[in-house]
Amino acid sequence: MIVKGEATYFDGLTSKATETFVSFDSSAQTFSILLEENTLSWNTSLCTIQITKGKLEVHLNSDTQYFESLDPKFAEIVTKTSPTIKSKNVFHRLMHAGFKVHLSILGFIIALSVVMIFFVLPYVAENSVVLIPKSFDDQIGEYAYNDMILTETIDERKSKLVQSFADKMELQNQKKMRFTVVESPIVNAFALPNGDVVIYTGILDQMKDYSELAALIGHEVSHVTYRHSMKALSRNLSTYVFISAILGDINGVITILWQNAAQLQTLSYSRKLEEEADNMGLSIIQKNQINPRGFVDLFETLNTNSSLDLPEFLSSHPVTSSRIKSMKKQAKGSKFVINKELQGLFLQIKSQN
C-alpha cells in the first residue's frame, strides 16, 4: 500500500521549512520525499519515527534532516504498517502499552515492595544473622557500652552484688554476662549484644522481691542469647537499604513515608523479641526454681512507672495487661522454693539506701 500526505521537510542545512508531499510505501517500507530538484528515498530502517500529539516526525538517523506531518491519515497508516516504530526497544514498547498498564506497573511495584518490606526481607534478614560472626556482637556491644557509660555514674557495690546474684543462677547463657548498675531514676534496664547488661537503680528501687530481679536478669540474658540486637539491626538495615534502592531516585517525600511505614513494622518486631525474651526468661526462672510471680510483679512495676500510655502498636516495650496476663497463665502451676542465697544478696542490694 502507498499513502501520500502533506509534510514539512527540513534539510538539516538551514532552518527553512519546505512544504511538500511525502509518500510511504508500506511494503517496501520507504518514504519518498518530493522536492523541487529531486526525490529523497528513506527506508524506515534508517529512520527514527515518532508520533507525539498528532505530529508525526521522521528523523534520518545520525543526521539532522527530518520531515514532519500533521496529516492524521498519513500518520496513522505509517504507524500501523511500520514495524520499526513498535519494535524499537523495551522502553518504547512499554510506553506504547498505555497509561493503564503504567498504573498497573506502579501498583505492582508497590505491592511487591510491601511484600518485600513486610514479609521477605524481615525473614531473610533475621535468618541471615547466623552469617554475622559473633565477634561482631562483641565489638558493637563494647562500643555502645563504652560510649554510654562515659556519662553515667556506676554503682560499683551494687554492680558486684548483682553480678554475684546472676552468677548464682543457671542462665543458659552462651556469652559471659557482665552486669553494671547505673545510678539513675529511670525504671529500666537493657542488654547489649556482647553480654553487658545495664540496670538502672530506678528499677532496683522499685523491686520488692528477689524473684523480680531474677526475672529481669532472665529476660535480659535471653536478649543476648537470642542475638536480638543483631536481628533487629539486620532487619532495619536491610529495609533501609531496600527502600533507598527502590525509591531513592524518585522523591524524598515518598522515601520518608515508606520508611515510617517500615518503622511501625520494626516496632511490632521489637514486641515479638520482647515476648521471646519473656518466654525464655520464664524458663530460666523455672529452671532455677524461682517464683515466676517475679515476672508478673516486675511487669506491674514497669507498668505503673511508664509515663506514656502509648497504644500497643506504637510501643516496643508494652508492659500491657496482655503481657502480664500471658505471663500469669504460663507461670501457673510451676514449682518453686525459696532460695536463701539469692534472697540474701537481694536484701544486700536493697539495704544500701
Place this chain on the structure above:
Amino acid sequence: MELTQTEKRNYDLKFIGTGKEFFSIFIVNWLLTIVTLGIYYPWAKANRLEYIYGNTEFEKSRFKFHGTGLEMFKGLLIALAGLLVIFGMIMGLVYLFNSIFFVFLIYLVIFALIPFAIHGTLKYRMSRTTWRGIRFGYRGNRVELIQKFIGWAFLTVITFGIYGAWMTIKLRTYAVGNIKMGNAKFNFKGDGGTYLGLMLGGYLLSIITLGIYSFWWRRDLYAYHLENAWLEHDGNKINIKYTGKGSDFFVTDLLNILTIIFTLGFGTPWAEVRLLNLMINKIELYGNINFDNLEQTEQDYKDATGEDIGDMLNMDFGI
C-alpha cells in the same frame, strides 16, 4: 551578507507536555531502573530529556534531544574510572606520607571538577539538541573556563563571598555568550552589583516576611537571568521577557507540595510539568530574527563525560 530587517514581532514558545505522559515516562523508567539494578539510569535520563525537549515548541517546531543513554553510560564509565584513579592517587598519598593533610586534595578536585562539568554539560547538551534540524552548540574553551573559574573563586573567597555575585554573572556571561543556535548567537549582559542587590534584598525581605517573599525573590532571579540574555542573528535580535509573577511561583509550589504529599510522591511528574509550564510558558520573546534563515554551523559532540560528572555533583543547569 544580505540583511533581512523584518518587522518586530512576538515569537511562540511553549511547553506542551502533560503530567499523564510524563508519569508514563517516570513509571517505565523506574521499572527498567529497578529491573537493571540501576544500570538503566543514563537511558532513563535520555528518555526524560527527550520528552521535555520534544514537548517544547518554538515557532510551531519542536526541539529534539538526540543524546542517547549509551553515550551517557559511556561518559559515566569514563567519569567513574577517572575519579577512581584520582581518588586512588590521593589515598595513596595519604597512605604514603601517613598524613591526613592530603584529604584536602579531594575538595580541590571536586572544586576543579565544577568548571569541567559545566563545560562538558553545555557542550554535550547543546550539540545534541536541534530545532528544525539546526544544532545548538557551545563554543567555550575548557582551559579558559577553568582558569577564569579559579580566578573568580579566589576573588570570592578573599572577599568573603561578596564577589560571588560577580562570579555568577561572569560565569553566565561566558557560558551563555558561547551558546549558538546554528549561526545565531546567544548573549548575556548582567551587572554584578545589581545581582548582589537582588541577592541581598531578596534574602533580607524573605527573612522579614518569614519566607513569603522567597517566591518573589525566586521569580526575580529567574527573570534577571532570562531578561539579560538575547539572541542575535544577521544583525537582528530577539529579547526575552519573563511575565511570571511571584504569586505564580507561590501557587505552583503550594499545589506541587500538595500534589506530591497526597499522591504519596507518585504525583511528582504532574508537579514537574506544572513547574515547567511556569518556567517556559511565561517567557515572552520579541524581536525580528527570521527563523527560516538559520544555518547549520555546529559540530556533533557525543562525549557525555562532563554531563555525567555534573550529574554526580548534583548540578542542574536548567537547560
